[in-house]
Amino acid sequence: MRLLASLSGVFFSVHGLDNGLGNTPQMGYNTWNDFECEGVSEENITKVADKMVDLGLPALGYEYLVIDDCWAHRRGEDGILVPYEKAFPHGMKNVADYVHDKGLKFGIYTDRGRWTCAGRPGGSGYEVTDAQTFVSWGVDYVKTDSCFGPDSLEDPPSPEAIGQYELFRDALNKTGRKVFLALSGWHNWYSPYGKSLANSWRIGYDVRDWRSAWNYAIRVNAFLSEYGGPGGWNDPDMLVGSSPGAAVKMTPQQSRTQFSLWSVMAAPLLLGSSMLSMSSHDLETYTNAEVIAVDQDPLGIQGQIVWENCPLRKRADVHQNQYYDEIPYCQQAWAKPVRDGFALVLLNLDRFQPAKVDFKVYDVCWSSPSSKSCDFFEDASVRDLWSKQELGVRKSIQVTLDPDGASRMFKLVPLKWKASETEPAAMAATKSQRRPALRPQRMGMGPPLILETDTVHFLQEPTEL
Numbered sequence: 200m201r202l203l204a205s206l207s208g209v210f211f212s213v214h215g216l217d218n219g220l221g222n223t224p225q226m227g228y229n230t231w232n233d234f235e236c237e238g239v240s241e242e243n244i245t246k247v248a249d250k251m252v253d254l255g256l257p258a259l260g261y262e263y264l265v266i267d268d269c270w271a272h273r274r275g276e277d278g279i280l281v282p283y284e285k286a287f288p289h290g291m292k293n294v295a296d297y298v299h300d301k302g303l304k305f306g307i308y309t310d311r312g313r314w315t316c317a318g319r320p321g322g323s324g325y326e327v328t329d330a331q332t333f334v335s336w337g338v339d340y341v342k343t344d345s346c347f348g349p350d351s352l353e354d355p356p357s358p359e360a361i362g363q364y365e366l367f368r369d370a371l372n373k374t375g376r377k378v379f380l381a382l383s384g385w386h387n388w389y390s391p392y393g394k395s396l397a398n399s400w401r402i403g404y405d406v407r408d409w410r411s412a413w414n415y416a417i418r419v420n421a422f423l424s425e426y427g428g429p430g431g432w433n434d435p436d437m438l439v440g441s442s443p444g445a446a447v448k449m450t451p452q453q454s455r456t457q458f459s460l461w462s463v464m465a466a467p468l469l470l471g472s473s474m475l476s477m478s479s480h481d482l483e484t485y486t487n488a489e490v491i492a493v494d495q496d497p498l499g500i501q502g503q504i505v506w507e508n509c510p511l512r513k514r515a516d517v518h519q520n521q522y523y524d525e526i527p528y529c530q531q532a533w534a535k536p537v538r539d540g541f542a543l544v545l546l547n548l549d550r551f552q553p554a555k556v557d558f559k560v561y562d563v564c565w566s567s568p569s570s571k572s573c574d575f576f577e578d579a580s581v582r583d584l585w586s587k588q589e590l591g592v593r594k595s596i597q598v599t600l601d602p603d604g605a606s607r608m609f610k611l612v613p614l615k616w617k618a619s620e621t622e623p624a625a626m627a628a629t630k631s632q633r634r635p636a637l638r639p640q641r642m643g644m645g646p647p648l649i650l651e652t653d654t655v656h657f658l659q660e661p662t663e664l
Contacts, residue, residue: 227263265306306340437471502535
């Protein structure tokens with residue numbers, strides 16, 4: 200992958216964000232998809248805070264309420280940011296206090312460049328002032344964007360691009376307040392340096408529908424699992440719901456698949472639309488405690504593709520600035536080790552045809568960082584995390600998946616762990632026909648190595664779950 204391979208010659212500061220936050224991916228809500236510029240206001244923020252509490256979201260871990268772009272109007276003579284007076288008549292500290300009184304944490308938006316993406320005052324040259332201002336307001340979370348900054352579209356990043364983020368990181372450190380820092384640089388070349396800069400970092404452009412979720416998030420994050428973990432997380436962007444009337448949305452099955460995949464990818468769970476008019480389907484999706492537990496698992500391992508029949512992807516194509524394609528007509532299996540087993544998502548990307556998939560449960564073992572760290576097993580107790588049904592002990596899972604982004608999600612608890620590193624005979628016999636996870640082969644800062652491809656094995660007479 201060219202964008203990661205080329206990082207070997209770039210050197211940046213090794214100092215990190217010293218806040219002790221981000222041991223699990225952040226959860227909360229961001230205003231952008233709902234309100235963009237026109238609707239961001241004190242009135243709507245207080246309504247959202249009330250609604251989050253009414254829906255019981257804080258109890259499930261959704262703790263951050265983050266105001267995105269367009270709140271800032273100008274800088275005063277002292278350099279301090281001034282919000283739009285009509286939208287925020289009582290000032291930002293008053294809004295933060297209201298959010299805190301609801302038991303939530305308050306987040307705000309800035310940009311590393313001279314201007315924000317919507318043309319409001321940016322943070323370049325004001326890093327210390329803004330950090331001190333945000334802390335005085337009681338801010339708990341800062342999203343910092345990448346518009347109008349040096350080399351925002353370069354590949355690889357230059358010292359100037361990383362340096363601006365370092366300035367703000369250091370300014371936050373010096374305040375002494377623990378503030379979650381989320382970068383929005385829209386590029387996966389931040390990932391190798393992410394934990395030195397922030398608690399999370401965007402890996403691609405905005406996700407606004409299923410196709411952009413594939414191009415800018417799912418296929419990109421498959422190559423980045425080694426960089427995410429406790430303290431800092433690859434961020435594939437906000438969750439897009441399916442509520443009627445939303446400006447940004449997916450179909451109900453696609454939005455549920457996104458939530459399942461984001462959980463297996465150990466991604467931030469930031470609700471991105473329709474908080475005030477959320478459909479019952481979306482509410483059911485986002486309040487599934489068992490799926491949330493997968494995302495928040497304390498091991499903090501980002502899941503990987505453990506099987507697929509998709510075309511072999513070119514490393515250079517993963518660079519989202521140069522590649523935006525149709526979703527492939529294929530299927531994937533993603534798996535993530537959790538402290539008491541594995542989480543598994545079976546996914547049908549084909550837009551038009553259903554797919555029958557037969558997945559051998561021992562294949563989830565490839566989702567461990569190395570095969571030697573995973574004692575092999577032949578069968579597992581299986582639970583469907585959406586129907587919340589126990590499916591018994593199985594050696595394989597057979598399902599038919601509807602087209603256009605349908606998926607099934609399971610929890611697997613192995614019953615017969617193998618103490619030896621020797622693979623079961625059945626596993627060894629079929630290993631050459633399976634596609635292992637995208638386990639990186641490191642040479643300095645070299646790119647991940649795509650190891651193999653394989654073909655899907657459809658059942659003639661499946662016993663479906």
